[in-house]
Amino acid sequence: MKLASLKSGRDGKLVVVSRDLTRAVSAQHIAPTLQAALDEWADCETALLDLFNKLQAGPVSGEFPFDSEAAAAPLPRCYHWADGSAYVTHVELVRKARGAELPDSFWTDPLIYMGASDAFIGANDDVLAESEDWGIDFEAEVVVFTDDVPAGIKAEQARNHIKLIGLVNDVSLRNLIPAELGKQFGFYQSKPQTSFTPVAVTPDELGDAWDGAKVHLPLIATLNETKIGSPNAGVDMTFDFGQLIQHAAKSRALMAGTVIGSGTVANQGSPDGSCCLAEVRCLETIAQGKPSTPFMSFGDRIVIEMLDSDGLSIFGRIDQRIVQYHPPT
């Protein structure tokens, strides 16, 4: 089934969305918000699925056209947002471009950072930044939403806690990153609000493209009508979502509604392009000694989408513009 949160207050209103993303119906009688549904997933799942099946079967009372502009992020705010860097080939490339070695441990010990989760933005919301000098970049990623995960869980069991899947644009301010990572405390100012696809879907919606821990489909990133890349998210994912959850839950339980990200999707050698501009620039640096592609400018439009084998959009598309923000004086 497919779920979305219509913009309303801080947490949105839960709706069920048809598989073709054209129709929706309120699910608030089952759970007022997606967070509430995930908090009581075992109690809500069947009723939500029943509603989805009715919507698929034909017209239902109260249905309305689904408009991605009206959708907030599936969880407009959440309690735990952990973003991995699971495509180690990407990390290796970034390091190579600056002449640094990749520690061997990076192939066996996942990189994960904690992200700010108090204000995710919708698929068509503007990405706000104060300055282009910050080096505004997109990062196209796959994310999963979990229910409650016990501490110390192993990867195989962790897979059972993946309830929903979506895509994000994990916007990065590249020129703020080196100083932050140099302090070793992780990203902070360099990671503004993260954008989500209009819908999140249960794993069964992916059919054979979901193997229980990875999505085996291209993730398409398009900047100003030019395709930047469409690497396959199931290829070169060094740590699958089960392994990422195991890592995140080593010393503490994860609560319902935790969102775990894959990190920028990337394939070895980037044969199908890249899911962020930083990777494009690294490839240019390695080939030509310096990057020629700039980071994003105000007014730029970034589109992120994943299509099923019939060419239909699975999650809806992130389609947003970069807009300047003026801080209070």
Place this chain on the structure above:
Amino acid sequence: MKLASLKSGRDGKLVVVSRDLTRAVSAQHIAPTLQAALDEWADCETALLDLFNKLQAGPVSGEFPFDSEAAAAPLPRCYHWADGSAYVTHVELVRKARGAELPDSFWTDPLIYMGASDAFIGANDDVLAESEDWGIDFEAEVVVFTDDVPAGIKAEQARNHIKLIGLVNDVSLRNLIPAELGKQFGFYQSKPQTSFTPVAVTPDELGDAWDGAKVHLPLIATLNETKIGSPNAGVDMTFDFGQLIQHAAKSRALMAGTVIGSGTVANQGSPDGSCCLAEVRCLETIAQGKPSTPFMSFGDRIVIEMLDSDGLSIFGRIDQRIVQYHPPT
């Protein structure tokens, strides 16, 4: 006024607590949870204050004895938990103990990490850890709770967004930290669940001890009946809470219910002891070449408290034990 959340479901039930921490009354008719109150603080503050004033004035209908055992963290889960390291003298000491220089920038550019905020624990809840080998330590800190903070705010204006103050035990797994910081992505496994005092208080409850951005009182940490330290939280706080909020909000707004921590309270030269065992061990290392104080063991009891000038507890006390946790097999 003083507020607490009684244990109930995932978000607790909001109560107002008397200044002496002995009596409480439900505030759920004003806001069901503290998060709901912070979401609509401008609308809730006066009604909550009225209720507090009535409780202070004498018996009110429905009041009951306040029991810190029944209290969850004031926010049992929140959407943004940003912990600073504002006592740079502490960071300098830790570095000195391992023979490393402190970069000059650490005196002007705050260190902040993003913490997991999906499951804060109550003042009397057990601290769970799988292994003593992880190097279990306490960290006594001051925290503030904000309402909505616009992106790009400056420190002076940021002070106005501090709505509540509390204390935390930001438990750290010291032996997991070096590898995590080495990866530059910040703390993750090394920071399990954070514990909070039973109540959070409005700044006016601190009287002259609150200067608008710092708390000028000793923070007392006691391990197994032995005082480890009582450094003054208003001394040597290199970055005050206004500055920490400015830093956290540089590139994005902070949403209501954001919790900002001071980092381990520490005074130059540690004349009144320390607020974590890591600092004790650093002092031993500098003086004797190696640490002699061990980290915490299962069964250890840690108490964290702050007293007003009359010797009365302001926030109630964190008083908890370290307990072994067995992961699922």
